[in-house]
Amino acid sequence: MKKNVMTIVLAIMLAMLCALPVFAQGTKESAAASAAPVKISLWYGAAITEAGPPPADWVALQIIREKLNIDLELTALPSNESDQDVKIQAAGAANNLPDVFMVRRDAWLRLVNQGLIAPVDSLYAKMPVRTAAQYDSASIAFTTVSGKSYGFASPGSISKNEGLLIRKDWLDKLGLAIPKTTEDLAKVLHAFTYNDPDGNGRNDTYGFGAFLEINNYEGGLGRRLQPILGAFGVEGTWNLTEANAGLSVRKPEMYDAMVYIKSLVDDGSIDPNWLAYQKDDFRAAWKQGRFGVMREQNAAYAATANYAPFDKNFPDGEWIVIDPPVGPKGHSSVGPYTTGYRIYAISAKAAQAGKAEKIAELLEWMSSDEGYYLLGWGVEGVNYVKDANGIPVDKDMPLGFSTATGQTVTQLRNMVFFNGDVELYARYPKYVTEVSKKEMSALDVLRDMESRKWTPNNGGDTLPAPNADLKRFYEQGLAEFLTGRRVLNQQNWNAWIAEFDRVGGKAWEDAGIAHAKANNLLY
């Protein structure tokens, strides 16, 4: 017994001896912890998806650590939007979201409803410079749910930055005028398909090029066909006019638009690959001279690197921006436009851990002169220099911000850019093409595209999205009418619309109109 007691006493003493340094160390560590950098994880949308992430020894990370006492961990989101949603939602499902992250609105709304995102209303005042540059009442409204703002909506892609383009050299060769109406357009598309506009003696060109690119406010047949749908007044998923509010697909004019597009498909005037194309296939196709009319984005068409292959293949080729065609009832539009935003949200977990104010500090620094130029263009003298007008340029600089290596240090530029003039001039400089020696400017193209006729659709991207089954029914039905799997006549169309309503189409429209009214989106 005595022996046992001695053993127990010795064991307790040994345990205490072991534990003492732990407690002592703990005290020391907690004191040190207050001075240690705050770890903040950031999931960002890369500015140039094909370029790599910023280097590990990136100077911005060092400055952030030294000046802000923040240890910033960067993770690039996938380039594909659906993959982005999956990554973020999977992290959300495990309550393991990063501290701050870029997120698309649909996924963001789901996370808000799950209580996984922190409200940020109190943080705007802590970021005076950034708020003045990036956030206004419209952007705050974009992230407001039940009276609270659940994220920062930074300016996204420039609105009205696409246009209807036509091969001017093909028109000239065939002696055709620029099409003004849908009738003219059909004739031009037919001629481009069957009259050998490139003069190579082969029947290998088509009139119109497209692919299915669908988003919340350009549903159904998607963005690329909007100039044709616009001629019938049914561009965009939603019509947001007070007098005619509702889903475009439920308007009688949609049937007329479908009949017109079907006639183009039947004539063979639309590149038959259009339903199988992905974005890159489409872009490779126009550069190979496969079609002569398309809706394309200003930089994707005219920026130096993007135009170069076309310039090389067709030194005498020339695209010009034209007005969208006018339809039988006088309608005309390139498509709907809305103000684009990128949402950066703070996870509820980060807010609970007391990181929200530190994140605001980080974002404010990003919008300071130092952060803005560093994240936007890199280090002055290394990645860019300023020209006489104060515009960053990188001509002949081996690590220039537009070179493959230099691009990596501008991957976070979407967090600081607000589509200001300096950015646009720097991003879209005038240049002379290598082969044809044409002077080009994606900025001039942008200004031209902006001046064409567009349909306002502000808030169209915030309206309720259809559920997965209804979305499938909607998109599949339209595609099937065009491919001939469903015969397109008024009777079949009416039956399909009735079925669409039964699956939930009418309820979707009612919910959308109610949301639009409640948020003053109708005009």
Add this chain to the structure above:
Amino acid sequence: MTRITEKTRKTPALDLYRRQKRGRLWREVVRHRSAYLLLAIPFVYYIIFKYGPIWYGQIAFRDYRALDGVLGSTWIGFKNFLTFINSFYFWELLRNTLMYSFGKIIFSLPLSILLAITIYEATGTKLRKTVQTLTYLPHFLSWVIMYGILLTLLAPGDGIVNDVIKFFGGRPIDFLTNTKAFPWIVILSDAWKEMGWSAIIFIAALMGIDMSLFEAAMVEGANSWQRVRYITLPSIRPVIVVVLLLKIGTILDAGFNQIFILYSTPVLSVADIIDTWVYRQGLLQFEFGLATAVGLFKGAIGMSLILFANWMTRKVSDTGIL
């Protein structure tokens, strides 16, 4: 025989016996420690990735909210299962899934057996190795690359196949967006991609056949076809049955990666399978409970089918995996 009661259970002799038995087991483990160490790796893998997640399977029966956690979320019974079964496209999804699964079994399995036998019977070593290498290489290509190859081959505008059709005066076929052609593209492209890889297991089985059987058959005057029919096929029948049974166990996995890459809006009616629906409805719409319910549903169906098929094959050929 002495009946073991509470009283006898406590006897020193029995205790000693048990201690000795435990000691022996431990000594055996120590003696074969290298084998047990090797076993530890898959053991840990299965614990973490296969058995651990079973705990989370309960969210199929809950209205899962990440903030509340697995245990904090409300029980909703079979609501998630009913949502799936009552889905507008349920029967179409089930039909497509089964169509692709069975289609792949019907085409891929005989093709890989045929390829294995052909390679085994081929006499030229170099030719045999070349064919084998060329046929299993596509297995290592991702479906993204395969899509690029298929587009180059089958695109209606400038695909090589359509160029040939046009050369002979035919009308181009929109293989990838045509509901009639699409299922064949899926099944045949999968057969092409996986045929060589699947043949490896059959080649291994063929290597195990006693050569004297072939020699005896040749002496008796059996031709090649007869040797294949009466020796080769019966000899590898157990392997064929096992492979078939394993495939039946995953009958509701019709190949998410492949379909997801290949499908497009015009062919959804014949391309949408359970897994692509789960991706859209479950993951993109934040319905993780629903996605889990469908996973459980698939697992239950797969297990039932494998048990049934195993029972059937035991009845018919006395071969099985259980």
